[in-house]
Amino acid sequence: RLETPRHSEDYCLRPREHFRIPNNPGIGQQTWHPPPTIYRVPSKDRRTVGNRKQAVEQYLRHFVSYQQDDWAPLLATAEFAYNNNNHTSTGVSPFKANYGFNPSYSGIPSAGQCVPAVVEQLRQLAEVQDELKHCLEAAQEAMKSQFDRGVRKTPEWNSGDKVWLDGRNISTTRPSRKLEHRWLGPFPISSRISTSAYKLTLPLSMQGVHPVFHVSVLRKHKPNEIAHRQRRTPEPVTVNGGDEWEVDGILDSRRRGRTTQYLVSWRGFGPAENSWEPEANLKNSRDLLAEFNSKFPEAAARHQR
Template identity: 40%
Template sequence: MLVSITPLAEFAYNNGVNVSTGKTPFFANYGFHPKFAVGDKEGQGLAIADNHAEWLQKGYDELKAALTVSQERMKEYYDRKHCAPEEIKVGDQVWLDNRNIQSQRPARKLAAKRIGPFKVLAKIGKQAFKLELPHTLKIHPVFPVALLSLKRDDPYERDPPQPPPEVTPEGDIEYEVEQVQDSRRHRAKIQYYVKWLGYNEWTWEPYEHLTNAPELIADFHRRHPRALRHPQVPRPPRT
């Protein structure tokens, strides 16, 4: 059954209006909309042909309707997640999605999904805003509205929980290691099992990701002298 309706599904998609472009893929490529019309023609009045034509038309209509519903749901989901440009005004406080900001936290899933809030200084064009960023965060201060979310007033004066990031002199966001529990060799490299401050999750990290935690690594090796040690971790002097 799936194979039999695949051409119909492809036709319905290519003849459906794309939300982003406002045009169908057919029209964008060829400059016209193909007609979908099958049915009884002169000399072709066989009942079986009419039944098949009716089945094709019904299948096309159902697929087109399903595609329309899917596009509406995608638009609704996008609208819920993003501010419209007219919602954000100069002077507002906004959260910044950090997907384009370099982080020293190697486990990307643990990094704060947004940072801030920051004050809006100016509207740039129709879809971007300039933010007041700390001088240590050395990145361009203009961002598209898709990366911004308005800081809403909370009657209980609560802010979303945020881990305590620091900003390095190079302008990178850095996170603090709370504890080192184990070490192992993985793909010819020594890794350490660490817990990040402000999170409950533990992750395996190479030594190069933990250069801001030399004391914790040294303490781990003092407690576990036989554990695998990275070559750059100094050994305690022999007594």
């Protein structure tokens, strides 16, 4: 139960203490006009604190002296102005949300002017808080709907499925990153690590790359976009009693100790099957080696270890 005399004293005899109204005669009633829209609380929580600070700074900017040495006494006044203004998400001011009404800054009334209508005041407060609850729920639902529009649903893939890998964070030996391929692969999925991470089977040319990737850098590979089209894997050619695959081109070279390795693209295979091969494995591709070395004589020196 609420004691009427005590609440009459709180609401009528001590409003300045109750609402923390500063006793500053230098600032008049015009201070409490509705502030500009900058006082509105933004919809995103991470920006709320910054904009509150910005609102208080703008308020103080209108009243501080040229030397800006008298702003501290104005902080309580700025706080009152901010809390007495309607906020965007709730539609009401913090004062009204807490007490059921917006206090005025028209001076302290005498005790004879006060009407201790505590019951009516509490009824209004309950109505305001109930309305405030619905406003916040509607605002939160609107924020969630806006956020969900830009969120991609987490895809689900199985082992053996092929995916493209975003190549922006993958270092290669190519001279210019700006002209590098946007997507690498496709690579088969080796296993599912979690709901948002997959382990890929990477080629030997990417030995130094950690094979686990987040789904945000992966994209589903869609093979056979033309109905009934089948891609045939080339058969090896028998040379001197051994199986060999035809070299399509030499892409790059690097030094590993005293050995020179060449990045080879194989005819009939995709970029995912490119591999680094020592010069000894390319005895039957002397013409391609000579052509590459004449065009890029410094390539191996750029990637020496």
